[in-house]
Amino acid sequence: MTGFLTLLYKEVLRFWKVSFQTVAAPVLTALLYLLIFSHVLDSHLQVNGVRYAAFLIPGLVMMSILQNAFANTSSSLIQSKVTGSIVFVLLPPISYVEFFLAYVVAAMLRGLMVGLGVLLVTGWFASLSFVAPVWILLFALIGGGVMGSLGMIAGIWADKFDQLAGFQNFLILPLTMLSGVFYSIHSLPLFWQQVSHFNPVFYMIDGFRYGFFGVSDVAPIMSLVVVAVSFIVVALITLALMRSGYKLRN
Amino acid sequence: MGVAVAIQQLVKCFGQLRALDGVSLEIAEGEFFGLLGPNGAGKTTLISCLAGLARPDAGMLKVMGYDVLADYREARRCLGVVPQELVFDPFFSVRETLRIQSGYFGIRNNDDWIDEILANLDLTSKAHINMRRLSGGMKRRVLVAQALVHKPPVIVLDEPTAGVDVELRQGLWQFVQRLNGEGHTVILTTHYLEEAEALCGRIAMLKQGRIVALDSTSNLLARYSGHTLNLRLANDRCLPDDLLARSSNTQGYRVFRLTGFDEIEPLLAEIRQAGGIIEDLRLTQTDLEDVFVSVMQEADGREGVAAR
Numbered sequence: 150m151t152g153f154l155t156l157l158y159k160e161v162l163r164f165w166k167v168s169f170q171t172v173a174a175p176v177l178t179a180l181l182y183l184l185i186f187s188h189v190l191d192s193h194l195q196v197n198g199v200r201y202a203a204f205l206i207p208g209l210v211m212m213s214i215l216q217n218a219f220a221n222t223s224s225s226l227i228q229s230k231v232t233g234s235i236v237f238v239l240l241p242p243i244s245y246v247e248f249f250l251a252y253v254v255a256a257m258l259r260g261l262m263v264g265l266g267v268l269l270v271t272g273w274f275a276s277l278s279f280v281a282p283v284w285i286l287l288f289a290l291i292g293g294g295v296m297g298s299l300g301m302i303a304g305i306w307a308d309k310f311d312q313l314a315g316f317q318n319f320l321i322l323p324l325t326m327l328s329g330v331f332y333s334i335h336s337l338p339l340f341w342q343q344v345s346h347f348n349p350v351f352y353m354i355d356g357f358r359y360g361f362f363g364v365s366d367v368a369p370i371m372s373l374v375v376v377a378v379s380f381i382v383v384a385l386i387t388l389a390l391m392r393s394g395y396k397l398r399n
Numbered sequence: 400m401g402v403a404v405a406i407q408q409l410v411k412c413f414g415q416l417r418a419l420d421g422v423s424l425e426i427a428e429g430e431f432f433g434l435l436g437p438n439g440a441g442k443t444t445l446i447s448c449l450a451g452l453a454r455p456d457a458g459m460l461k462v463m464g465y466d467v468l469a470d471y472r473e474a475r476r477c478l479g480v481v482p483q484e485l486v487f488d489p490f491f492s493v494r495e496t497l498r499i500q501s502g503y504f505g506i507r508n509n510d511d512w513i514d515e516i517l518a519n520l521d522l523t524s525k526a527h528i529n530m531r532r533l534s535g536g537m538k539r540r541v542l543v544a545q546a547l548v549h550k551p552p553v554i555v556l557d558e559p560t561a562g563v564d565v566e567l568r569q570g571l572w573q574f575v576q577r578l579n580g581e582g583h584t585v586i587l588t589t590h591y592l593e594e595a596e597a598l599c600g601r602i603a604m605l606k607q608g609r610i611v612a613l614d615s616t617s618n619l620l621a622r623y624s625g626h627t628l629n630l631r632l633a634n635d636r637c638l639p640d641d642l643l644a645r646s647s648n649t650q651g652y653r654v655f656r657l658t659g660f661d662e663i664e665p666l667l668a669e670i671r672q673a674g675g676i677i678e679d680l681r682l683t684q685t686d687l688e689d690v691f692v693s694v695m696q697e698a699d700g701r702e703g704v705a706a707r
Contacts, residue, residue: 237488243503
């Protein structure tokens with residue numbers, strides 16, 4: 150247990166020591182999105198009976214959680230692979246399951262921390278409600294877990310920083326941006342509505358937003374099932390990669 | 400004395416390359432063991448397999464009786480590895496690095512032992528300094544300290560003195576010798592043959608993934624014992640075949656191994672008869688470097704025969 154806890158502590162300390170870059174910067178980014186979009190759209194638009202700024206904030210919070218959970222595991226792994234310091238965690242008697250859990254839990258914590266930061270600085274700009282806080286927390290945690298696991302796959306697979314950037318820019322960014330952070334999918338043409346249903350991030354955002362307003366595009370229990378199944382699938386793939394020693398022990 | 404490290408028929412391939420080609424080796428508890436070989440011989444691959452950093456394709460490895468795959472937790476607890484590359488985690492200070500490393504091995508409140516290691520490696524004054532701000536030599540010392548946090552019975556040093564200044568090298572060897580004296584098994588790979596000669600009780604020489612020599616350092620030296628006569632000849636090619644076969648060619652010198660000084664006179668006479676003109680003559684005592692060169696050349700010869 151101590152090995153796992155130490156690795157978790159190390160992973161948290163790693164991002165906390167550079168929190169200006171890992172926590173404050175993404176909070177500022179989300180704030181800028183809110184200022185710009187709500188300035189342009191807030192007085193014109195209502196989504197699902199909610200003013201646009203209030204609609205946008207949970208989306209931004211969840212997007213920040215997801216992107217930062219991904220960034221934490223992937224950047225930690227690629228950095229220690231490139232510098233070689235990964236040996237310090239490969240030499241000790243730490244199982245691959247402990248390794249996986251420590252990295253993913255740290256990623257979820259960073260996601261939650263950034264998400265809370267975004268909520269605190271943007272919450273002033275709109276009146277938010279918290280209809281179902283348990284759902285908010287559930288989606289934040291499992292969503293962070295999915296992205297933390299995906300970050301591990303990317304970090305294990307990538308040999309260079311630009312490969313990781315490719316993964317981030319061509320997979321994670323489109324998945325999060327096209328998931329309904331900025332709009333309700335009901336405002337999309339029918340074809341794109343259907344396409345959106347194949348994006349697991351859509352369910353993360355939609356379920357998370359349900360926790361605030363009690364309204365959503367799809368039933369929240371359906372979203373929860375999709376997100377939980379996504380987590381199980383991605384986690385199993387990550388664990389299988391780690392068990393095989395792929396790129397880490399070769 | 401028990402067996403500290405047991406390796407049987409170890410094979411590790413990288414694509415077409417057989418980096419380790421059936422290595423078998425036993426190292427007893429308390430030994431100071433040397434692993435020598437040219438670059439690419441498989442020394443680091445062997446250590447990686449032992450430490451669980453690489454998965455072997457075939458064969459068996461045990462540390463203190465624990466299989467490195469089946470009982471990996473116990474095996475890794477028994478092993479401290481100083482890696483070859485100068486790696487460090489840039490986020491932490493020296494003390495944080497060592498505390499974290501202790502925690503990975505399940506050890507809490509390890510500060511007494513950490514302080515002792517720091518003192519022995521002359522790092523006490525650097526304890527609070529971030530790893531990034533240390534010089535190369537200091538980083539190397541921290542790597543040694545990291546390998547020792549869990550007091551492993553077997554310590555592996557993979558070329559620990561590459562690029563290290565003389566003072567640190569001396570200090571490091573004193574410390575490692577003390578650990579060996581206290582019962583730790585030490586396995587050393589090095590390019591500095593004089594270090595291996597001075598420190599190691601037994602030596603394995605690797606070439607292209609195979610062990611080509613395995614014996615006590617004194618036996619190896621005795622096998623190629625005595626002196627060597629090194630001659631630089633103006634006309635090397637005039638020597639008859641039997642003289643060429645009796646000698647080796649090292650850095651422009653014909654090297655003749657002597658079992659006694661009485662061999663010198665007839666040898667020089669033979670060379671004179673063949674018309675050899677001597678430009679330089681040196682008489683030296685065999686050291687591990689000569690043994691190494693001879694063993695590697697013999698291995699080449701064997702491969703040549705096998706290839707035909």
